[in-house]
Amino acid sequence: MPAVLIALKDLRLRLRDKSAVTLGLIAPLGLAIIFSLIIPDVSAGEFTMELGVVGIEQSDLGGVFESEVIDDLDRSLFAVTEFDTEGNAQKAVDRLDVFAVIVFPPDIDAAVAAGGGEIQVITTNEAPISGEIALSIARQFAGDVSGVQLSVATALFAGGTDVEALAARTVATPLRLEVVDLETGDRQLDISTFFAAGMAVFFLFFTVQFGVSGLIQERTDGTLPRLLAAPIHPASIIAGKGLAAFALGVISMAVLISATSWQIGARWGNPVGVGMLVVAGVASAIGIMAVIATLARTAEQASNIQSVVAVVLGLLGGSFFPVSQGPAILSKLSLATPHAWFLRGLGDLAGGAGPAAAVPSTIALLGFAVATGVVAALRMRSMVRL
Amino acid sequence: MEEAATPLLVCSDIRKTYGDLVAVDDVSFHILPGETYGLLGPNGAGKTTTINIIAGILDADGGEVRVAGQPMNPRATRAKAAVGYVPQDIALYPDLTASENLVFFGRLVGLSGTTLKERTREILELTGLTSRAEDRTATFSGGMKRRLNIGIGLIHSPQLLILDEPTVGVDPQSRNAILESVDAMANNGMAVLYTTHYMEEAERLCDRIGIIDDGKIVAEGTQRELVEKLGGHDKLHIGITGHGQPAVNATAMLDCVIRVSLGDAAMELIVSDARSSLAEIVNTIVETGAEITGIEIEEPNLEAVFLHLTGKALRD
Numbered sequence: 001m002p003a004v005l006i007a008l009k010d011l012r013l014r015l016r017d018k019s020a021v022t023l024g025l026i027a028p029l030g031l032a033i034i035f036s037l038i039i040p041d042v043s044a045g046e047f048t049m050e051l052g053v054v055g056i057e058q059s060d061l062g063g064v065f066e067s068e069v070i071d072d073l074d075r076s077l078f079a080v081t082e083f084d085t086e087g088n089a090q091k092a093v094d095r096l097d098v099f100a101v102i103v104f105p106p107d108i109d110a111a112v113a114a115g116g117g118e119i120q121v122i123t124t125n126e127a128p129i130s131g132e133i134a135l136s137i138a139r140q141f142a143g144d145v146s147g148v149q150l151s152v153a154t155a156l157f158a159g160g161t162d163v164e165a166l167a168a169r170t171v172a173t174p175l176r177l178e179v180v181d182l183e184t185g186d187r188q189l190d191i192s193t194f195f196a197a198g199m200a201v202f203f204l205f206f207t208v209q210f211g212v213s214g215l216i217q218e219r220t221d222g223t224l225p226r227l228l229a230a231p232i233h234p235a236s237i238i239a240g241k242g243l244a245a246f247a248l249g250v251i252s253m254a255v256l257i258s259a260t261s262w263q264i265g266a267r268w269g270n271p272v273g274v275g276m277l278v279v280a281g282v283a284s285a286i287g288i289m290a291v292i293a294t295l296a297r298t299a300e301q302a303s304n305i306q307s308v309v310a311v312v313l314g315l316l317g318g319s320f321f322p323v324s325q326g327p328a329i330l331s332k333l334s335l336a337t338p339h340a341w342f343l344r345g346l347g348d349l350a351g352g353a354g355p356a357a358a359v360p361s362t363i364a365l366l367g368f369a370v371a372t373g374v375v376a377a378l379r380m381r382s383m384v385r386l
Numbered sequence: 387m388e389e390a391a392t393p394l395l396v397c398s399d400i401r402k403t404y405g406d407l408v409a410v411d412d413v414s415f416h417i418l419p420g421e422t423y424g425l426l427g428p429n430g431a432g433k434t435t436t437i438n439i440i441a442g443i444l445d446a447d448g449g450e451v452r453v454a455g456q457p458m459n460p461r462a463t464r465a466k467a468a469v470g471y472v473p474q475d476i477a478l479y480p481d482l483t484a485s486e487n488l489v490f491f492g493r494l495v496g497l498s499g500t501t502l503k504e505r506t507r508e509i510l511e512l513t514g515l516t517s518r519a520e521d522r523t524a525t526f527s528g529g530m531k532r533r534l535n536i537g538i539g540l541i542h543s544p545q546l547l548i549l550d551e552p553t554v555g556v557d558p559q560s561r562n563a564i565l566e567s568v569d570a571m572a573n574n575g576m577a578v579l580y581t582t583h584y585m586e587e588a589e590r591l592c593d594r595i596g597i598i599d600d601g602k603i604v605a606e607g608t609q610r611e612l613v614e615k616l617g618g619h620d621k622l623h624i625g626i627t628g629h630g631q632p633a634v635n636a637t638a639m640l641d642c643v644i645r646v647s648l649g650d651a652a653m654e655l656i657v658s659d660a661r662s663s664l665a666e667i668v669n670t671i672v673e674t675g676a677e678i679t680g681i682e683i684e685e686p687n688l689e690a691v692f693l694h695l696t697g698k699a700l701r702d
């Protein structure tokens with residue numbers, strides 16, 4: 001199998017060339033660990049979101065929130081405490097007994113009936129991620145209930161209460177958020193897993209780039225004519241490059257999944273489902289990077305364009321922050337990236353779902369792979385000529 | 387016996403164009419087993435393009451190539467297996483060691499197991515790289531890379547070895563070693579196709595030579611046959627200072643001068659009889675104001691043949 005020979009040769013070269021190891025393993029692992037370390041509410045690999053609520057028994061809207069949201073929260077991830085007053089809740093946040101509080105004011109029902117109304121979220125700088133999550137939950141709920149305004153109050157820990165700063169941080173959130181399915185949103189992907197997966201899929205695009213750009217490398221090394229003169233079919237040269245990229249991608253993902261599970265307590269979910277997502281995700285990354293490689297004249301040019309595309313897709317696809325918390329347009333746009341589908345698929349697997357939960361995202365990823373793969377393969381035929 | 391041998395390589399009317407440029411213009415020749423054939427021509431003559439078509443790297447626009455009876459094209463794996471190809475530019479993986487390079491390309495041409503091991507060892511020895519076998523080729527000198535570059539083409543003991551200007555950019559010592567090993571391989575019965583723009587290499591190595599210019603083979607034969615094409619003409623090398631072009635124009639008008647070209651502070655002339663025409667030529671040059679620094683009557687050689695046939699010097 002000449003394609004296998006070429007792929008093995010490329011793997012050997014990439015392992016010798018430290019940059020592949022750096023981008024494929026060290027950078028994503030390092031960043032995932034750093035991100036998870038700056039989150040204070042991760043301890044011993046177990047993440048529990050301590051959420052406080054105020055006023056859910058005293059209003060109809062609060063009752064809806066309790067039955068539709070609170071009761072559905074994953075108990076292994078969320079611990080919910082009720083407070084009788086906002087003041088007590090604020091003190092609990094200051095003591096970090098809870099990391100964030102969602103407040104339903106006593107007049108909320110009347111306000112909503114009159115077309116207004118606010119849900120407040122109390123957060124603290126000490127637990128920014130939990131604050132984001134509480135905000136996300138409240139926003140999604142507010143989006144459901146037309147006319148409800150959301151305001152945020154951030155308690156400054158140890159600094160007393162600066163009223164002006166507090167007021168400045170109170171934002172009226174526009175209510176044009178789409179309601180994201182609370183069952184399968186980022187909400188269920190715990191923070192360690194989110195960062196582990198986000199970094200892994202982000203750097204995956206850089207890792208497969210080494211495999212894909214191998215064809216341009218053969219040209220610059222002058223070895224392409226020699227491969228073309230060998231008694232092998234020209235297509236096996238392309239196949240070899242694809243195989244090398246695939247192996248690099250899968251190996252780095254496998255190592256990252258094991259390392260983050262062990263190091264920062266990431267929970268990736270059902271192994272078969274994760275395997276499907278990884279294989280489809282790697283294939284989509286190869287397809288996209290290969291198309292770019294066929295557009296570039298030199299290896300350097302290819303790698304520059306590939307880096308830009310990898311970063312843009314990573315940001316857009318939610319590798320660094322959950323896009324579903326952003327404006328609806330961003331959330332829609334993110335679906336044009338494999339990253340978003342990969343993370344969504346993992347979200348669908350979270351909470352112990354079987355492999356079937358990952359099928360829609362896997363199909364979407366394979367769609368990327370096939371579409372770009374066909375274009376790349378057609379264009380590459382002209383690259384295995386002089 | 388020699389006449390009865392079937393050619394190992396047959397090229398018939400191969401042709402390659404790049405837009406308006408005809409890089410290879412209906413080139414035909416053949417090589418017998420054990421024969422060393424030289425393609426001699428200046429840069430841009432079409433040597434590499436011809437060789438790439440013969441090695442099945444490039445699709446020809448017309449004509450046919452057969453190697454060991456098999457038609458050659460980019461998908462012809464059977465024909466390619468008979469060929470050892472040494473590209474003009476170094477084709478090595480800098481991050482692999484010498485033996486890793488050999489083993490990879492050896493596997494690619496179908497070697498394995500003890501044969502591959504044995505051949506790798508032999509090639510390392512042949513190229514004098516045994517002691518550097520486990521070093522990355524990035525650390526090699528230019529000459530060492532050149533030697534390994536050739537060695538890889540030999541790994542599967544091909545019936546036809548194709549060498550594209552293997553001595554370009556090589557120091558004289560390595561160059562000599564390369565020429566000697568090519569000679570040795572030809573003596574072992576391998577057919578060799580050798581391209582060069584160095585007349586001396588073609589003269590030294592090749593049984594037969596095709597002179598190629600502007601994509602066409604303008605003459606072919608043994609060195610003796612080619613020199614006879616000069617038809618008893620002589621070659622004059624006249625060193626001059628000052629403007630050469632008027633001297634070239636003036637001498638070109640003389641009846642006794644067949645070809646004349648201007649080189650670096652020197653003129654090259656093909657003349658019908660050097661002895662009887664020398665005085666007339668010298669006078670003509672001096673009258674144009676150029677100063678003569680030296681005169682040589684040269685043995686007829688391939689350089690003279692090339693000048694005679696094309697009106698150009700082999701090297702610019």
Ligand SMILES: Nc1ncnc2c1ncn2[C@@H]1O[C@H](COP(=O)(O)OP(=O)(O)O)[C@@H](O)[C@H]1O
Pocket residue numbers: 386404407409427428429430431432433434435436
């Ligand atoms: N890929 C190409 N595209 C356009 N022109 C080419 C290409 N390859 C070679 N040529 C042209 O064809 C001619 C023959 O080139 P080449 O075969 O490399 O000559 P040589 O090897 O004798 O120096 C030259 O004029 C060269 O510029």
Ligand SMILES: [Mg+2]
Pocket residue numbers: 433434435474550551
């Ligand atoms: Mg050439």
